Amino acid sequence: EDKVVQSPLSLVVHEGDTVTLNCSYEVTNFRSLLWYKQEKKAPTFLFMLTSSGIEKKSGRLSSILDKKELSSILNITATQTGDSAIYLCAVEGTGGFKTIFGAGTRLFVKA
Amino acid sequence: GAVVSQHPSRVICKSGTSVKIECRSLDFQATTMFWYRQFPKQSLMLMATSNEGSKATYEQGVEKDKFLINHASLTLSTLTVTSAHPEDSSFYICSARALTPDRDTQYFGPGTRLTVL
Numbered sequence: 001e002d003k004v005v006q007s008p009l010s011l012v013v014h015e016g017d018t019v020t021l022n023c024s025y026e027v028t029n030f031r032s033l034l035w036y037k038q039e040k041k042a043p044t045f046l047f048m049l050t051s052s053g054i055e056k057k058s059g060r061l062s063s064i065l066d067k068k069e070l071s072s073i074l075n076i077t078a079t080q081t082g083d084s085a086i087y088l089c090a091v092e093g094t095g096g097f098k099t100i101f102g103a104g105t106r107l108f109v110k111a
Numbered sequence: 112g113a114v115v116s117q118h119p120s121r122v123i124c125k126s127g128t129s130v131k132i133e134c135r136s137l138d139f140q141a142t143t144m145f146w147y148r149q150f151p152k153q154s155l156m157l158m159a160t161s162n163e164g165s166k167a168t169y170e171q172g173v174e175k176d177k178f179l180i181n182h183a184s185l186t187l188s189t190l191t192v193t194s195a196h197p198e199d200s201s202f203y204i205c206s207a208r209a210l211t212p213d214r215d216t217q218y219f220g221p222g223t224r225l226t227v228l
């Protein structure tokens with residue numbers, strides 16, 4: 001059965017902390033893994049990962065995929081209150097062009 | 112963990128027909144369900160927010176007469192794409208909000224791939 005599991009489900013940190021969010025998956029014919037940030041409405045796209053071991057960075061956010069371990073991490077350094085959101089991991093499989101979402105990690109950054 | 116199902120998982124239909132997609136929360140009551148449309152490659156677009164027993168709230172640019180949403184019970188919401196056209200072909204995802212005294216979480220369904228010929 002295809003599935004995506006994220007951990008932790010929720011996290012509370014202080015401004016300036018570094019956080020690591022985890023995503024593990026089982027999917028038929030993996031194509032890509034995507035990270036989204038959801039604040040109010042629709043999740044906004046952060047990263048798409050297709051190749052193992054290649055880190056993608058955007059400002060204080062970075063992510064890397066490990067196809068051997070079937071997992072990915074999303075790092076946020078020097079967290080700010082504006083980083084408070086739900087971070088969603090989704091995996092695309094080629095079989096049926098399906099995208100499976102994890103339950104998300106709710107991050108709260110205290111000032 | 113909480114489970115949200117969608118049915119059907121894939122549907123192919125002719126242009127002009129209507130298609131109904133069901134979204135069910137299997138082990139919790141969802142007062143709010145969300146319908147999204149995923150565009151190729153990346154982004155998710157929120158189409159509407161559905162609250163049990165009341166009319167759905169549609170996002171700007173989403174035609175409510177074309178995308179009919181019904182949330183008849185705490186475990187079921189339906190999206191009907193009326194008079195579907197090829198440009199409606201997409202991946203439709205629902206999510207259900209589980210609200211408990213100590214937690215507010217959104218669970219996503221597996222999605223429905225709609226192809227309009």
